[in-house]
Amino acid sequence: xxxxxxxxxxxxxxxxxxxxxxxxxxxxxxxxxxxxxxxxxxxxxxxxxxxxxxxxxxxxxxxxxxxxxxxxxxxxxxxxxxxxxxxxxxxxxxxxxxxxxxxxxxxxxxxxxxxxxxxxxxxxxxxxxxxxxxxxxxxxxxxxxxxxxxxxxxxxxxxxxxxxxxxxxxxxxxxxxxxxxxxxxxxxxxxxxxxxxxxxxxxxxxxxxxxxxxxxxxxxxxxxxxxxxxxxxxxxxxxxxxxxxxxxxxxxxxxxxxxxxxxx
Numbered sequence: 583x584x585x586x587x588x589x590x591x592x593x594x595x596x597x598x599x600x601x602x603x604x605x606x607x608x609x610x611x612x613x614x615x616x617x618x619x620x621x622x623x624x625x626x627x628x629x630x631x632x633x634x635x636x637x638x639x640x641x642x643x644x645x646x647x648x649x650x651x652x653x654x655x656x657x658x659x660x661x662x663x664x665x666x667x668x669x670x671x672x673x674x675x676x677x678x679x680x681x682x683x684x685x686x687x688x689x690x691x692x693x694x695x696x697x698x699x700x701x702x703x704x705x706x707x708x709x710x711x712x713x714x715x716x717x718x719x720x721x722x723x724x725x726x727x728x729x730x731x732x733x734x735x736x737x738x739x740x741x742x743x744x745x746x747x748x749x750x751x752x753x754x755x756x757x758x759x760x761x762x763x764x765x766x767x768x769x770x771x772x773x774x775x776x777x778x779x780x781x782x783x784x785x786x787x788x789x790x791x792x793x794x795x796x797x798x799x800x801x802x803x804x805x806x807x808x809x810x811x812x813x814x815x816x817x818x819x820x821x822x823x824x825x826x827x828x829x830x831x832x833x834x835x836x837x838x839x840x841x842x843x844x845x846x
Contacts, residue, residue, distance in 0.1 A: 774841045786835055793828045796821055
């Protein structure tokens with residue numbers, strides 16, 4: 583126990599304790615775990631460090647490809663304009679097989695016999711360099727390709743034969759359609775019936791009687807300025823429509839010739 587002293591009231595300076603050394607494992611830091619499958623995506627291995635050896639091991643990432651995780655370096659995957667697919671470079675089409683025949687012209691020559699020794703010691707004194715030079719010098723120049731004048735062709739300015747054929751086919755179709763239309767009009771004309779004066783007069787008289795009857799009914803409700811029921815309003819509208827239709831029919835009967843269509 584410390585003795586009481588006035589000097590104990592003075593704060594003492596803090597002295598930090600010494601920092602211990604950093605811990606370092608006795609095993610290598612890059613050693614893979616025993617029986618690990620990490621880092622074997624691009625290798626033929628199944629498991630890593632199966633023996634648990636930390637002194638002699640081949641490493642976990644020795645055979646990994648350069649672009650296994652982060653892809654290829656920047657700029658290596660740019661498109662190449664000159665490397666497009668060309669005609670004939672796709673799927674190869676094999677030729678049809680031919681029957682083998684010993685008598686074909688492509689057959690190789692027979693093997694020489696033992697007594698057919700080749701002629702040896704033949705030499706030539708021809709100077710091929712000079713001969714080729716003379717041949718090139720004396721060779722006539724290539725003739726320029728003659729350009730044919732299209733205006734001097736035999737069939738220039740003439741109508742092609744296929745156009746005449748198409749024109750004739752179109753004319754035949756128009757003629758057929760015209761005949762069908764004329765026949766249809768004649769059939770409609772035959773089905774029309776011309777009314778005589780007596781029939782027209784009877785129709786006019788009947789329409790006038792009907793007009794009087796509808797008008798009489800209409801006069802019973804026409805004085806009502808605002809119909810207060812839906813029945814009166816509908817009755818008034820019906821009478822107005824019937825009167826307008828009868829007047830229209832009477833105007834048609836005033837024509838000099840009245841035909842009746844028997845189809846309707």
